[in-house]
Amino acid sequence: MRSGRWPPTASHMRLEIRAAAVNRAVFGISTNLNDRTLTVARDELARLLGADSRLTEIQIELANPGEDCRITGIFDVFEPRYKATGPNFPGVIDRIGPVGDGVTAVARGAAIMVMNALPDRHKLTVDMTGPAAEFSPYSHTANICVRAQPAAGVERPAYYRALKEIGVKASGYLGEAANRAQADSVEVLELPHQSDDTGRPRVAYIYMLASQQMPTEADEPILYGDNVRTLLPTVIHPNEILDGAIVAPYWNFGGDTYAIQNHPMICELYRRHRNDLAFAGVIAIIAAETEAGRTRTAIMAANLARETLRADAVVLTKYGGGIPESAAMETYDACEALGMKGAMVLWTHGGDGRIEGSLTFMSPRADAVVTCGINEQAIDLPPVSRVIGSSTIGPLIMESEDDVRPANGPLHLRFLFLAGAADQLGGGRRSIEEY
């Protein structure tokens, strides 16, 4: 006998994103979203975030677009979102449960900046006005900046886990205000099961969501709370990715959680689905730390793309630095060897300016590569009158030990460290020209 749940009531996963627009954030008595203004009850939010024995000295500041203000020491960025049915970011605080289906409310135009109080060579900065605004999406969002110190005796991994948790808490808390507000737009995301074989090419997305060149921590929550230490290629519905299944790794190298919630490649594939292509699905992979791991990933991802997703073509993005380039190339080659066409989004190493030094490894067959810019390239930012976060910046990766600058001064900053400007998920317009 079949159970009463057969056939299922819904035939496929369907995500409704109800977005309430936010133009600015202000502090007030109670948290709500009215008239495109997100009012934040500072003390209430601080109490919520401070209910964590790993953290002390919770500080909350606001930064709105156009302000003469710099935010420094950014660890991760979250978009305020709330799923009334839950779970929100399953496996971080909420129990593991399904996401990607149902209704999710979004405060569109707001962002939560979670800041890292420990020295770390990979902390991000953003200016709310000036030249940074051409390159960072976060110059244009109303930013709720949350900063917390590690409590005495709390080690770095536990502190970082706590930072992810306050990002998730703040996202849900502010997203709830959007849930109570009138939606300005409703978007439905779905890939119905009926045959899409109408002559459009089936395109799968192979999404490298982390690199194990810097091994993830034991309790680092990335995929449904899992640390993806040994992730094998996994087919995942794009809605799950947009709806909180994935949190950026602690080593945030060109893809904040906000960017994952608004994943540019997934959004682009959805936009073109049933127009000039059929979105075949997503395969999540990691850059494994061993050669065997990378080869295993390449073979399995290619097989899943062709045999399970029935893809004619794949587009691939990477995460992290050197080894992910080998991992991406090997996966690309495996896909092409099975007869699928491939394209990749990769960043470019500047080196001495010659084309030869653009990547640590490049397949001779990699003939369709889009670049998200030269990773050493820097931008000069003018001084600012207000700083949220640490009073100094640096030393960052590629900088010497004494490269410590006052945070409010003029700043020569590599794009890697301008939040959102080195987007390895494909959201940026920076590129290179060979000449």
Next chain:
Amino acid sequence: MEPIRIVHYLNQFFGQLGGEELAGIKPQIKSEAIGPGRVLQARLGASFEVVATAICGDNTFADNPEAAAEDLTALISEFRPQILIAGPAFNSGRYGQACGQLCASIQEKLAIPAITGMYQENPAVDQFRNRVLIVRTGPTARTMGEAIDQIVSLVKRIAAGDPLDRPAELGCFPHGMKRPVVREQIAARRAIDMLLSKLTGQPFTTEMSVPVFDRVEPTRLKLPLSEATVALVTDGGLVAKGNPERMPNGYTDRITAIPIHGLDRFTTDIVEAHHGGYDTQFVNQDLNRLTPLDAARELERNGVIGKLHETVYATAGLGMSISNAKKVGREIGRRLLDQGVQAVILTST
């Protein structure tokens, strides 16, 4: 309007001094157009004047390129040129080398445009195209007419103040360099566009072309391994404890030299790994897993290798440009050769 002043450079052959027997003649200059220079002058017209022709023997230049370029630059500067044209050199190796070197020198010292022309297989193309505009020519002087037409067209564009930043559009070899740009569409859209073009057989242009790398053939060991001096080298960021040589943890052209005399194995009070591109926590527990000193000493004791070299050289290979990698490689190689080393075990991370 005064005509634009051009100095032309030729080798002894095209300078009509003589053939290979005169390849040793010294740099000289004549205040007239000679040989192909006359054709140039005729096709450039009255707005340009070839005011002088500098000539040097191919061997003289090849024997000491810096000195020849310096002497020629001094001679040429007397004529206050606004543009230098060298060659074209077609597929001639030494002549191409001279044209490339002279153009580079003139651009740098006199701050004027300097152009030349070569055939794609001329080795000087790869050597100078990154900084010199080299017009694409045929392989031999039989294509002189077309080559001069190309050069004339380029000279006219230079004189008109046209942008020169896309050499391929000027009929020249691309510089093989890259520069940042901001594009209209986000990377995700560009990638899907490119993928669909590729899928449907439409033309598309990759944003990062596949590079062509040198192939380094491993050298054969010329004596038995049991008689050879073997050195350990690593790009994994090995430094003496506390990094007294102040080697950066990446993006560097620096090396470290670590004495291992009297050491049977590395211990953490002597060395550490300083490298920003991989997780160093495990090798920092046992540095012999980065640079296998313990195993190499055992091979030395057992007579498998003749002798272990008493200095370990290291660098941090993270984000290292190819030019820096070549520099570092040459420096370590030179020291090892000077110190009588015949074989190297290079451990990479």
